[in-house]
Amino acid sequence: MSFRFLDPGPLIDGELELISPDARWIDDVLTSCAHPMSHNDASAAATTRPFLIEFLNGSPGGRYPGDVRLNRVPAYHFWMRLLPESNPVIPIAGHIGLRIGSTHELEMYFGHIGYNVYPPARGHHYAARACGLLFPLARAHDFSQLWITCNPDNIPSRRTCERLGGELVEIVDIPRGQILFERGERQKCRYRIGL
Numbered sequence: 707m708s709f710r711f712l713d714p715g716p717l718i719d720g721e722l723e724l725i726s727p728d729a730r731w732i733d734d735v736l737t738s739c740a741h742p743m744s745h746n747d748a749s750a751a752a753t754t755r756p757f758l759i760e761f762l763n764g765s766p767g768g769r770y771p772g773d774v775r776l777n778r779v780p781a782y783h784f785w786m787r788l789l790p791e792s793n794p795v796i797p798i799a800g801h802i803g804l805r806i807g808s809t810h811e812l813e814m815y816f817g818h819i820g821y822n823v824y825p826p827a828r829g830h831h832y833a834a835r836a837c838g839l840l841f842p843l844a845r846a847h848d849f850s851q852l853w854i855t856c857n858p859d860n861i862p863s864r865r866t867c868e869r870l871g872g873e874l875v876e877i878v879d880i881p882r883g884q885i886l887f888e889r890g891e892r893q894k895c896r897y898r899i900g901l
Contacts, residue, residue, distance in 0.1 A: 721792035724784035734797035743825040779807025799827035817855040872897030
């Protein structure tokens with residue numbers, strides 16, 4: 707049986723709107739990633755037009771169907787659009803994803819929610835606000851709690867988890883051979899968030 711995606715409806719909090727990724731927004735994403743303050747951000751640096759086109763092909767409308775062979779669960783992806791009437795510094799503040807399912811690696815190292823806010827848009831609690839917009843969608847998929855992970859030295863992300871009412875359950879070592887270890891990460895903070 708295939709996974710059934712739900713329509714989350716409008717996802718807006720003030721000037722922040724979560725939008726489904728689409729080709730019409732690619733130029734805005736690239737503009738945000740090209741901002742001088744974004745040059746040292748790994749996510750922004752890795753974002754190119756071919757990367758975005760490949761992403762859209764694999765997750766049409768931001769909906770990733772999952773891949774049992776790779777132990778990957780279905781996921782919703784959104785881009786954090788800043789409404790033009792708010793005169794934002796950049797048009798797209800970042801991105802966020804909600805993974806629907808539970809695996810050992812997801813709960814221990816990746817988390818149900820992953821996000822990144824580009825440097826020019828930081829300081830406005832966009833990550834926490836975007837997470838809050840996704841909580842009703844998670845509840846609609848029968849979640850009563852979510853896991854969010856972050857690196858121990860990522861103080862802003864830890865504060866986001868705390869702002870969301872997350873409880874730091876533990877800091878775990880990432881095992882050798884795990885993809886995050888191969889990327890140079892060594893530990894993850896595991897925050898549990900009740901819905």
